[in-house]
Amino acid sequence: MPIKQLTVFLENKLGRLAEVARILKKENINLQGFSTTEARDYGILRIVVSDPEKARDALKKDGFTTHVADAICVGVEDKPGELLQILDTLTEHEINVDYIYVIAGTRVVLSVPDIEKAERILKEKGFSVV
Amino acid sequence: MDLEFWNSEIELMKRDELEQLQLERFKKTLVNVYENTAFYKKRLDECGVNPYKFSDFTQMDQIPFTTKDDLRLNYPFELFAKPLNQIVRVHSSSGTTGNPTVVGYTKSDIKMWGEAVARQLFAIGLRPGDTIQNSYGYGLFTGGLGLHYGIEELGAIAVPVSGGNTERQIKIMQDFKTAAICCTPSYALYIAETGKEMGIDFGSTTLRAGIFGAEPWTDVMRTEIEQRLGIDAYDIYGLSEVMGPGVACECVYKNGLHISEDNFIAEIIDPKTEKRLSGGKTGELVFTTITKEGMPVIRYRTKDLTTINYDVCDCGRTHGRMKKPMGRSDDMLIIRGVNVFPSQIEEVLMKVRDIEPHYLIVVDKKNYLDFIEVWVEVSEDIFSEKMNVLEEFETSIEHKLYSSIGINIGVKLKEPKTIKRSEGKAKRVIDIRKGEKP
Numbered sequence: 431m432p433i434k435q436l437t438v439f440l441e442n443k444l445g446r447l448a449e450v451a452r453i454l455k456k457e458n459i460n461l462q463g464f465s466t467t468e469a470r471d472y473g474i475l476r477i478v479v480s481d482p483e484k485a486r487d488a489l490k491k492d493g494f495t496t497h498v499a500d501a502i503c504v505g506v507e508d509k510p511g512e513l514l515q516i517l518d519t520l521t522e523h524e525i526n527v528d529y530i531y532v533i534a535g536t537r538v539v540l541s542v543p544d545i546e547k548a549e550r551i552l553k554e555k556g557f558s559v560v
Numbered sequence: 561m562d563l564e565f566w567n568s569e570i571e572l573m574k575r576d577e578l579e580q581l582q583l584e585r586f587k588k589t590l591v592n593v594y595e596n597t598a599f600y601k602k603r604l605d606e607c608g609v610n611p612y613k614f615s616d617f618t619q620m621d622q623i624p625f626t627t628k629d630d631l632r633l634n635y636p637f638e639l640f641a642k643p644l645n646q647i648v649r650v651h652s653s654s655g656t657t658g659n660p661t662v663v664g665y666t667k668s669d670i671k672m673w674g675e676a677v678a679r680q681l682f683a684i685g686l687r688p689g690d691t692i693q694n695s696y697g698y699g700l701f702t703g704g705l706g707l708h709y710g711i712e713e714l715g716a717i718a719v720p721v722s723g724g725n726t727e728r729q730i731k732i733m734q735d736f737k738t739a740a741i742c743c744t745p746s747y748a749l750y751i752a753e754t755g756k757e758m759g760i761d762f763g764s765t766t767l768r769a770g771i772f773g774a775e776p777w778t779d780v781m782r783t784e785i786e787q788r789l790g791i792d793a794y795d796i797y798g799l800s801e802v803m804g805p806g807v808a809c810e811c812v813y814k815n816g817l818h819i820s821e822d823n824f825i826a827e828i829i830d831p832k833t834e835k836r837l838s839g840g841k842t843g844e845l846v847f848t849t850i851t852k853e854g855m856p857v858i859r860y861r862t863k864d865l866t867t868i869n870y871d872v873c874d875c876g877r878t879h880g881r882m883k884k885p886m887g888r889s890d891d892m893l894i895i896r897g898v899n900v901f902p903s904q905i906e907e908v909l910m911k912v913r914d915i916e917p918h919y920l921i922v923v924d925k926k927n928y929l930d931f932i933e934v935w936v937e938v939s940e941d942i943f944s945e946k947m948n949v950l951e952e953f954e955t956s957i958e959h960k961l962y963s964s965i966g967i968n969i970g971v972k973l974k975e976p977k978t979i980k981r982s983e984g985k986a987k988r989v990i991d992i993r994k995g996e997k998p
Contacts (some may be wrong), residue, residue: 437945439938441975467947472938472973474947495938495975499945528946 432500433560434482438475439495442468444496450475450489457488463533478503478533501541502549503560508536516540519555520548563812563875566682566714567675569793570822571877575870578878579617582825585850587614593856596641599634600858620827621836623848625859631801635659642666651800652700655901663702663800666733666854670709673803676820677710680809681740683818684769684794688715691736691766695729695743696774696897698722702804703774703897707742710806723747726754733767734760738765740769744897745777745785745793749928752788763790771796773805774897774994775930776885782814795884801860804849806900808882813874815862816881823851826880827859828868831889842867845882845891895930898967902989905934905969908960920979922972924992933970933997934961937979 440446447466454461454477464477476499479485486496506512516538520527525548530540537560542548553559565571573581590611593600604611607622631639636659640647647664665673679694686692692711698704704722709738711718721729723743729751732738741748748770755762773796785793797817798805807824808817819826828843829836837843845862864885872878893900902921909919917939923930936942936957944950954971961969979998990998 435945437943439943439973439975441973441978446975469947469951472950474945474950476945493975495940495943495976497940497943497945 431560432549433478433503433539434498435476435478435501435539436482436485436489437497437499438477438489439472440475441472442470447475449492450477450494452480453488453492454485455505459485459488462535463531463537463539465529465531465539466527476501476529476531476539478539499541500545501539502552503533504538504540504552505558505560506536506538507552513538516552516557519552519557521546523551525551564682565876566679568847571679571683571879573878575878581822582850583616585822586617586825586848587611589848589850589852589856590614590858591856592641592853597639599630599639603858618662620859623859625829625834625861626857627861628801628863631661631663632659636662637664639857640664641856643924647854649705649706651702651804653800661801663850664854669854671713671804671825672851673706674709676823677707677806677809678713678804679820680796680806680818681710681714681716681771683809683811683877684740684771684792685812686714686716686740686769689717690739691717691719692740692742693721693729693733693736693738695721695723695741696805701897702800704799704920706798706804706806707771711742716847726751727758730755730758730760734765737766739766740771741767741789742796743790744773744774745772745781746775746896746925746928746930748772748785748789748793749781753927754783756788763787765790769794773797773810775894776887778884783995797845797882798884799862799864799886801857802849802862803852807847811873811875811877815873816869816883817876818873818879818881819868821879824849826882828866828869829861831863831865839869840869842886845885863888863892865889893921893932893991894990895923895932895967900932900965900967905961906964906965906988909934909936909957912957912960918976918979919988920998921989922992922998923989930993931970932967933972935972935974935979937976938973939976940975 459479462478467474488498525542528541533539594604594611609622634637646666648667649665650662652660652662663764694707696703696707708718750826768791770791770793783794794810795817796809798807810817825848827836827846829846831844845864845866847860848858849856865887866882866885868880868882870880891902923932959970990996
C-alpha cells in the first residue's frame with residue numbers, strides 16, 4: 431500500500447519551515463521523516479506523519495497550500511548496499527525514480543511515475559514494502 | 561544666448577499667425593478625412609460638423625474624440641486616408657484585447673516627420689558632422705526609425721545601433737566619437753553604470769547631449785543622467801498614433817517641451833467631463849494632426865496628463881510648451897519604453913487552466929531598468945508535489961505572456977493570502993517605482 435506524504439508549498443522566506451514545525455508540534459503530530467526540494471523562490475516540503483489528514487487540516491487552516499501524495503515506502507536495514515538493491519531492481523525494470531529520501535525506522539520513501547507497478551515489482555523481489 | 565533655428569519662420573511665428581496656419585491646415589485635414597475615411601465621414605455626419613464650412617475652433621468641441629479603441633476597431637488599414645499605393649510605411653504597437661494599432665505614412669508624411677525631428681535636434685545644438693547614436697528600438701516601434709530619419713534630415717551621422725549589447729554601444733560611442741545618444745532614460749542610466757564598470761570616464765568623451773523619451777522620467781533622473789554621462793539631457797515626446805517621437809521636444813532651456821504646433825493642434829481636456837481646459841490647468845493631452853495625410857487623427861486622446869504654457873519661451877519660440885507628462889488617465893504601464901496594459905496580462909492568466917484569480921502585477925526597477933513580474937498565488941488546484949510540474953507551470957505562463965505582450969514578464973509563485981484581498985476594486989498592480997508596497 432502506498433503511504434501518504436503530506437506535501438506543502440513554501441515560499442523561500444525566513445521562518446516558513448519553522449512555522450510548519452510549530453503547527454505540527456501544537457497538534458502533537460510526530461514527524462517520521464521529511465524532505466525538501468527547492469527552486470529559487472519557493473520549495474516543496476514533503477513530510478511523513480502518523481496522521482497526514484490531521485496535519486493537512488491544521489496546515490490548511492494556517493494558510494498553507496498542501497497536497498497529499500502517494501509514495502512507496504520500503505523498510506531497509508541500516509547497512510551498506512541496501513539502497514543499491516532497490517535501485518538496481520527499479521533500473522532493471524526501467525522504472526525511473528522521481529525523488530527518494532529516508533525516514534525514521536530506516537525506511538526509504540520514493541516516488542516513481544507508476545507507483546502501483548513499482549510496488550508490485552519490489553514486493554515480488556522480496557523487499558519489505560510498507 | 562545667440563540661438564539658431566532650423567526653420568525660424570515657423571518656430572518664431574507670431575501666435576495669431578500660427579493659429580491661422582493651424583486653422584487652414586485643420587480645414588484641409590478635415591476635408592481629407594471626411595472624403596477618404598468612412599470612419600470620419602460617419603463621425604462628422606453624426607455630430608453635424610460640416611468639413612466644408614468649418615470656420616473657427618469654437619466648433620472643435622462638437623467633434624468627438626478619437627481613441628485607441630477606434631484604431632483597434634479599424635485595424636489594420638481602415639483609417640488610412642490615402643490609397644495603399646501611396647502608403648510607404650506602417651508602424652504598429654501591441655494591442656490589449658484583440659487587435660494591435662497600426663499607423664500609416666505617405667512619402668510626404670515621412671518627410672514631415674523627419675523635418676519635425678531634425679528641427680528639434682538642431683534646437684538642442686546638434687549639427688551635420690555630429691555622430692548621433694540611435695539606441696531606440698528599430699522595427700515596428702516608431703522610436704528607432706523616427707529618430708533615424710530626423711538625424712538624416714538634419715544631415716548628421718546616424719548610427720542605427722538600436723537597443724542592447726551595451727558594451728558594444730559604449731565602444732561605438734568612443735570609436736565613432738558620438739556627440740549625442742538617443743534612447744530611453746533608464747537605458748541611459750544603465751549605459752552609465754556599465755561604462756563605469758568598464759572604467760569609462762564619460763566626462764572626457766565626445767558625448768555632449770542625450771535625447772530621451774518613450775517613458776516617464778523625473779528631473780531627479782535628468783540630473784543623475786547629466787552628471788553620470790557628462791551631458792545635457794533633453795526630453796522628447798511622441799506617440800505613434802499621432803506620429804512618433806518628435807511631437808514635442810525640449811529646447812536648450814529645458815523648460816517644457818515645445819509642441820510642433822505647425823503639425824499638431826494640442827488641447828487639454830478634463831479626462832472625466834471631456835471638456836476643454838484652459839489657463840494652464842492640468843488635464844489630458846489631445847492631439848489633432850494637421851499635416852499628416854496618410855492617416856490623420858482628429859482629437860486623439862493620448863491619456864497623458866499635462867499642462868501647456870503658451871508664453872513665449874526664453875529661446876524665442878512661440879510654440880506652446882507641455883510639461884513632462886505627470887501621469888496617465890488610464891492604467892497603462894510603461895516598462896523600458898514598452899506600453900503594457902494590466903488587462904493584457906490578466907487576459908493571458910485567465911486563459912491558463914486552474915488559475916485562481918489571485919494575482920498581482922509588480923513593477924520595479926533593478927539596475928535602472930524596469931522590470932515587471934506577476935505574482936501568482938499557488939492554490940491547491942495549481943500546486944503539484946512534483947517540482948518540475950510547478951516550474952513548467954511558471955515557464956509556460958512566462959512564454960504565453962512574452963508571446964502575447966512582447967516583453968519578458970517573470971512569474972513568481974506565492975503562498976496563498978500573500979496577495980491582499982481588497983473589498984472594492986482589486987488593486988492588481990503595485991508599482992514599487994512609485995513607492996507602492998505589495
